[in-house]
Amino acid sequence: MPPSPAYRPEARVFDLGPDFADAVQAADFPQAVLRFRNDRAAADVGLEGLDDAEWIAAFGRFAPLPGQPGPLAMRYHGHQFRQYNPDLGDGRGFLAAQMRDASGRLLDLGTKGSGTTPWSRGGDGRLTLKGGVREVLAASMLEAQGVPTSRAFSLIETGEALERGDEPSPTRSAVLVRLSHSHIRFGTFQRAAYLGRADQIEPLIEHVRTLYHPTVAAGDAPGLLRAVVEASARLTARWIAAGFVHGVLNTDNLNVTGESFDYGPWRFLPEYDPAFTAAYFDQTGLYAFARQPEAVFWNLTQLAGCLKLVAGAEPLTDALNSFGPAYIRELRAAFLMRLGLLSLGEAADQRLVDATLALLREGGEALRWEPLFFDWFGGFASSARALSGPRARLYQGEAFDVFRFALMEHEPDRIERLEHPMFAAREPEEMLINEVEAIWAAIDAADDWGPFQAKLARLEAARTAWGFTA
Structure with a gap:
């Protein structure tokens, strides 16, 4: 079946030329078993009409979609735990397709676990099935909570036995496809700057400005930085309000649209704990819960440094310094959103944020993060x-x-949302690690996908009940 008329292919990454990506091929997997397809996301880009066989051909075998020239592995560098690494790039994924949604946004279909590329650095280019399941769960929860996030689009089990050092091996394999708003990372700029290529920075600025921040004037590098700073501040504030810890906030894991993606060792807070970390290897707590704003700002300074090849330091510094005020403003808005309340003004809204955090702090282990927002929505x-x-x-x-x-100072926003059946339940939907492990255990031990599917159904109900938008 051909895609619907709503399918609007537009492979704009090729505008950048050959310096930014490499043509690649997907691995030839021995098996392709469809485990998850996101029909709601597919409808946004005109692909919901594919039957399962066509879906597997497109997202398990990677037969090109109409109007798509073929997959590209993106080139980038990055700071990983603040150590610069010039030997990065898409090592187990690629940009498979680009298309417009109904609102005209340019969206990407990108892969994870699709095979080796020139940037695999000796890795096998694969993804564990558990890693794919975890990413579907994380993206679904974050979307329901109103966090700007990539959406898990497809998960296909691929029939290989993978050896991994951080989970029991051999383990099952999968290929994931995510729908996201840009694959241009901070690290994309870093690579061009590292090579001293102002002639690459300038077209990259125009590419990003035109496609993702069109209100910025042509050639205005500080204006573009300010737009990325604003988007990043909004994302960070929504992570905090969601009680989410990304875990690996390297410069290659932040993009120019302020959309969260690449969920590896993520966690949601059980209870308020500023020092809570997600990654077992984050032994210094660099990316701990309360340090995420600091981490994002540090990464933005690296982006600003790249732009100094084409713009003056002072206007870039001014743009960079807008992060703090933007973050505080967005944090107030994010807490109001999560509590379902209307703004009463800066002072009253800040009192609410401070009071909420103080109550969570005093509640300790007895008062989990998510239930407070549920109880008082x-x-x-x-x-x-x-x-x-x-x-x-x-x-x-x-x-x-x-x-x-x-x-009591604040009026409810859309009070009719409280009539949703979810709010008649005694407990909210959470995404704590014990439940995630239990969902995986059912799959691993008995190939039982029932708990996974039931959780996704409940998260969809929660998304509807909350009525948040990213």
């Missing part, structure tokens, strides 16, 4: 529900009184 309109729920005994004392007063 809609503000004081949820008081009867919260005070008769499983955490009622925690909602007392001085910190709670300050929190309750801050809630």
Whole structure:
């Protein structure tokens, strides 16, 4: 079946020329078993009409979609835990296709686990099935919470036995496809700067400005940086409000649109813990929960340094320094969104953020992060529900009184959302590591995909109930 009329291919990455990517081929996998397809995301780009066989051909065998010239492995460098690495690039993935959605946004289909490329550095270019399952779960939860995120588009099991040092081996293999808004990373600029190629920086700026930040004037590198800073501040604030820890905030894992992607050792907070880390190898806590704004700002400074090849230091510094105010502004907005409340102004909104964090801090292990936002969604309109729920005994004392007063100042936003059946439940949808491991254990031990599918169905219900937009 050909794609629907809504399918609008537009392979714009080729505008950049051969200095930014390499043509590659997908691995020839021994098996292709469809485990997940995101029909809602597919409908956004006109691909929902593919039957399963066509889907597997496109996203398991990577037969080219109409109007797509073929996969490209992107070239980039990056700081990994603040150590510069010029030997990076897409080592187990590629940009498979680009197309417009109904609103005109240019979106990418990118892969993970699709085979070796010139940038594989001796790796096998594969993805474990567990890693694919984890990425689907992370992206689904973040989308439901209103975080700007890539969306897991397809997961196909590929029938290879992989050896890994950080999980029981041999383990099952998969290829993942994600739908995202740009594969241009901070590290894409870093590679051009490392090579001293101002002649690459300039067309890269124009490419990014034209396609992703069109309100920026032609040739305005500081203006582009400011737009990326604003988008990155918004993303970081939404991570914090979601209680999310990305785990690996290297410069090759941040892109120019401020959209979260590449979920490896991620975690969601069980309870408020500023020092909580996601990656077992992050032994210094560089990318701990509360250090994520610092990490993103540091990465933005590396991007600004690249742009000095074509712009003056002072306007770039001014753009870079807009991160702090933008982050605080976006954090207030993110907490209001998660609590389902309308803004009352900067001072009152900040009181609410401070009171929420103080209550979570005092609650410790007894008051998990996600249940607080669930119990008090809609503000004081949820008081009867919260005070008769499983955490009622925690909602007392001085910190709670300050929190309750801050809630009472704010009016609910779209109060009708509280009528959704999700809010009649005693517990919210969470994504803590024990549940993730239990979902994987069912797949690993008995090939039971029921818990995985049930979790995704509940997350879709939560997305509808919350009604957030990224």
